Amino acid sequence: xxxxxxxxxxxxxxxxxxxxxxxxxxxxxxxxxxxxxxxxxxxxxxxxxxxxxxxxxxxxxxxxxxxxxxxxxxxxxxxxxxxxxxxxxxxxxxxxxxxxxxxxxxxxxxxxxxxxxxxxxxxxxxxxxxxxxxxxxxxxxxxxxxxxxxxxxxxxxxxxxxxxxxxxxxxxxxxxxxxxxxxxxxxxxxxxxxxxxxxx
Numbered sequence: 638x639x640x641x642x643x644x645x646x647x648x649x650x651x652x653x654x655x656x657x658x659x660x661x662x663x664x665x666x667x668x669x670x671x672x673x674x675x676x677x678x679x680x681x682x683x684x685x686x687x688x689x690x691x692x693x694x695x696x697x698x699x700x701x702x703x704x705x706x707x708x709x710x711x712x713x714x715x716x717x718x719x720x721x722x723x724x725x726x727x728x729x730x731x732x733x734x735x736x737x738x739x740x741x742x743x744x745x746x747x748x749x750x751x752x753x754x755x756x757x758x759x760x761x762x763x764x765x766x767x768x769x770x771x772x773x774x775x776x777x778x779x780x781x782x783x784x785x786x787x788x789x790x791x792x793x794x795x796x797x798x799x800x801x802x803x804x805x806x807x808x809x810x811x812x813x814x815x816x817x818x819x820x821x822x823x824x825x826x827x828x829x830x831x832x833x834x835x836x837x
Contacts, residue, residue, distance in 0.1 A: 641718050648705030648722040652729020652746065655736045656697025657682050660690055670739060678741035680776070695745050702726050702749025710753070716795070720803035723750035727807050731814060742814040744780045747807060751787065754800065761790040774829040777818035784808045 657669045657677040666686045673681045679698060683691035705726045709719045730746040732738040752759030762783050769779035788805045791797070812819075821827035 641714065641721075644705070644709055644714065644718060645721050645725045648709075648725035649729040650734070651701045651705050652726035653733035653735050653740075654697070654701055654729075655733050655740060656701070657694045657741065658736060660693045660697065661686065664690060666690060676741055677736070677739070679745060698730065698741065698745035699749035699752075701730065702746040702751075703753040706750055706753035716797045717799040719754065720797075720800045723754060724803045724807060726750060727810065731810060743807070743811050744784075747784065747787075747811060750807070751804075755794055757794050758787070758790055761794070762787060770830060774831075775822065775827055776830050777815055777827060778822055781812060781815055781819070784811045 655677050657679065661667065661669055661682065664686075669675070669677045669681045669685060673685050675681070679691045679695040682694045702723065705722045706719055709722045714722075727743055727746055727750060729740075730743050731740045733740045748759060748762060751762050765783035765786055766779045769782045770776060773779065785808060787808055788801050791801045791804045795801075818827060
């Protein structure tokens with residue numbers, strides 16, 4: 638029991654490591670929370686500071702979803718604990734204790750969680766995102782629609798109620814964190830993929 642609690646706590650703390658903020662500080666760049674969209678994620682870092690910083694941010698956000706889930710799997714924990722570690726890492730990304738609980742939107746971390754849980758889950762999400770991105774040309778909409786399908790993929794691939802519940806909670810939180818994007822999509826003001834963004 639104590640080991641399980643420690644694993645979940647460590648997963649949350651790993652999720653709380655804000656890659657965007659740390660990468661920008663490391664390279665002497667402006668804090669992404671103070672410019673652009675104000676979101677400490679790879680998209681805003683790309684907009685503000687270019688591909689290199691964005692790629693490092695993306696890698697960091699994916700890894701903090703991968704590592705705690707893999708640790709739980711490697712030491713032979715049941716799927717409930719594995720799923721809770723993924724959820725804890727996701728919560729850490731959204732509400733990082735090290736950065737006043739002001740985190741990102743969670744797409745990259747979700748991808749890491751899914752690939753670490755089962756590679757087919759990650760592949761299903763990635764292919765869904767690609768399909769919807771090509772169809773609608775909105776990255777945020779593609780991420781949301783792929784996330785909505787995630788609990789279904791979890792049921793088809795793993796058929797474990799604990800995993801399905803945790804992934805459903807993650808999906809709900811991800812949708813909530815994208816509420817500003819949803820408003821823009823409804824208003825028709827969301828930027829399409831490849832569209833030059835107006836300076837804020």
